[in-house]
Amino acid sequence: MASTVSEVAEVTRPEQVALRSSLWHEAFLRLKKKRLAMVGLVFLLVMAVVCFIGPFFSPYASGKINTAMINKPPSFSHWLGTDSLGRDILTRLMQAGRISLTVGIASMVLSVSIGALLGALAGFYRGWVDQVIMRVADVLMTIPGLPLLFIMGAVLSEWKIPTDYRIYIVMVMLSLIGWPGLARMVRSQMLTLRESEFMQAAEVLGLRDRRKLFFHLLPNLTPLLIVVATLNVGGAILSESVLSYFGLGVVPPTPTWGNMMDAANTLIDFQKRPWLWVPPGIAIFATVISINLLGDGLRDALDPKQKR
Template structure:
């Protein structure tokens, strides 16, 4: 009687099952997609922005507090060659490029010989602006026939501009500032999480592994830092270095989040340092720092990744709150929290509603994405959760 051959059992590493559980978690994958889109916008930055000037700070007084979808014609006036600064592509990606033109929103225009007459767009603070006259050669920076110059002005220097998400109280494009604000939020989150991991792992590993007076000292340090509100710590750091800005926010947010990491690492090391392989490493004379960083910490990668995603979301919220209070990122750099504050000051106007709502949605969506991904990673590292069709 023939016997049926058994199918070979494929041995897979634990990382395979972690990836499978994560892929089957729809909310976590949704959060991951949102994070990847935000990271692409943060890295590309000025490439995706309608206003690619540094800090998206090209404000026009005639365009203050316009509603989403507002469109107008803009006359581009060439600036002197010595006032135009060219930048390479790398500098453009990181800090943008000053505009080669000064812009004038117009309601109507007409040509008169070698000049163009424009009616500027009425601003919110004036009933009407006076008719303005510009020489065609000044607009184009070239000499030539009047008909050719008029055609060039209409084709190259009179452009239609649409502000899909409106403008703020300084006449700046809200969409551009929201996109650049993604870089601020993700940047602060990344640096804050990095600082919290470095400090938290060091403090927690020392206290958990050595015990005794070292553990008591580390616990005292964690308790003291845990009891200090993050806002008070930011104020203290700002006063200590006599500065306010994005780097102060980076450091301050990071230094308020390491305690949770340290507590997790300490607890894990307290349970792992009694294992047989740790005792064997001590008997073999392996240095203690190698035992910690080569044998103990690699066993905590899962919990550390989960706590890092949760801290990322917390860092974004803390940064937004600090910027709202004026203690974080300083103008003209765009921050979602600062944009909410600007909209809050105009809450009685229609534009104020959009200025509060749009950055608030961005903050909520990005925080939700990190929380969903963190929950998905927590489940993915749980071996008790079954895998369908694995």
């Protein structure tokens, strides 16, 4: 009996294979069932579209100063009011969103690449490579991030780096202090994976280290990387806001959500003109919440152990 059953199984399986397109498709189906994660995803997509396309439809996109329209509350011509230089808040909010999202995503890509690469190297080669990388990570983790960024921001102001470049430097700064946590996670996963049976089988095939590392091992960590990457975007947006709020990151006239919040520094603006600082605040809050919800959903959807 046992033989006929397994024979049948061998014959029918390929048909199911054809029906299912891939692992990713299945993960997406699981993600679709998580309502909160989908809310986050949809919100982020809408936010991205509005920020990147919105300014093209705005009559105030040039950001010209209009002395006749200083600090006006929301109206039909200026939906979210105007700021102290008579610029349209909504337009600036969208332009700021472009920068905040770009900084968030770019510094995530950079820090995840650094973290994954260094962690993978440490776990794969062990020995002195591991020692050097992990000790550097340990040192970086002992330095409190915010004061370090403040100092670096101050140094940048001192050196009179042009404002256009500062945004790139902010991205690099954020990723340079952001990678050790991920590197540790990747390393520990790598230590387990390199001892697995399929890696022994790969060893027997006589593959090069590079091939084993990037083709066999790292793809096994994709779920982990995706989740960490998503959550990192939120973290990076927050850090950028904090820096810009203190005037150390991206500086005016380039708008970011962080430096728009700067308006809350003045008592009069804070008490009497909430349209100056509430919209960017809500934008930061909602974006980061959505990212975290999406990250949590992705973690569940990509974790094969939670398959039901």
